[in-house]
Amino acid sequence: MIKVSVMYPNTPGARFDHDYYRDQHLPLIKKRMGAALKYYTVEKGLTGRAADDPPAFVAMCHLLCDSVEAYQSSFGPHAEEISLDVRNFTDLASVKQISEVVVENSAAVGASHA
Amino acid sequence: MIKVSVMYPNTPGARFDHDYYRDQHLPLIKKRMGAALKYYTVEKGLTGRAADDPPAFVAMCHLLCDSVEAYQSSFGPHAEEISLDVRNFTDLASVKQISEVVVENSAAVGASHA
Numbered sequence: 001m002i003k004v005s006v007m008y009p010n011t012p013g014a015r016f017d018h019d020y021y022r023d024q025h026l027p028l029i030k031k032r033m034g035a036a037l038k039y040y041t042v043e044k045g046l047t048g049r050a051a052d053d054p055p056a057f058v059a060m061c062h063l064l065c066d067s068v069e070a071y072q073s074s075f076g077p078h079a080e081e082i083s084l085d086v087r088n089f090t091d092l093a094s095v096k097q098i099s100e101v102v103v104e105n106s107a108a109v110g111a112s113h114a
Numbered sequence: 115m116i117k118v119s120v121m122y123p124n125t126p127g128a129r130f131d132h133d134y135y136r137d138q139h140l141p142l143i144k145k146r147m148g149a150a151l152k153y154y155t156v157e158k159g160l161t162g163r164a165a166d167d168p169p170a171f172v173a174m175c176h177l178l179c180d181s182v183e184a185y186q187s188s189f190g191p192h193a194e195e196i197s198l199d200v201r202n203f204t205d206l207a208s209v210k211q212i213s214e215v216v217v218e219n220s221a222a223v224g225a226s227h228a
Binding site for chain 2: 002003005007018022026030038039040041042043044045046047048049051055056057060068095096097098099100101102103104105106107108
């Protein structure tokens with residue numbers, strides 16, 4: 001299983017609409033990717049290492065798919081539409097990476113070890 | 115629910131032992147935090163935005179807890195021991211942040227919306 005992480009660097013003065021991100025943008029991705037998207041997670045940055053440090057990222061989402069190929073074949077055809085929606089919630093450029101899921105959920109029965 | 119993300123920037127020439135991280139370090143954290151740690155996830159960076167871009171982070175883990183207070187009261191007393199174990203798998207300094215979990219798992223029944 002792989003995880004696509006999209007992370008928005010916390011930049012003073014930048015715009016980020018967390019409600020739109022949760023209620024419109026991620027559901028759009030889910031609708032377009034269909035069954036290839038196993039599930040996603042969404043986070044809103046609170047603090048950095050110390051309680052009074054700003055978080056490195058103001059928001060993140062993680063998309064879980066069976067393989068890089070499953071992600072590319074389902075997201076790729078809709079990449080332009082999804083990318084155009086980004087301006088509706090932020091003016092930030094994201095950091096994006098694909099990771100191998102080493103442990104999906106340590107509490108799950110048969111927690112995955114790749 | 116909150117998520118503590120620990121991310122190791124991908125730095126050429128740096129050392130990172132993914133096996134130790136999965137088999138020793140995260141289990142140590144789990145043992146010390148006890149029930150306050152709902153579960154954790156572990157990832158190994160594969161690529162960046164494009165298939166031939168390096169990932170921003172060579173490895174990440176995410177610790178899920180009910181609250182910032184639950185995290186601090188369970189991790190805090192063991193922070194020094196856990197921190198001393200880091201040298202056993204890497205010479206990298208991590209980026210750490212605490213986030214509010216907006217959507218924990220979009221596929222779960224009653225997916226959490228904070």
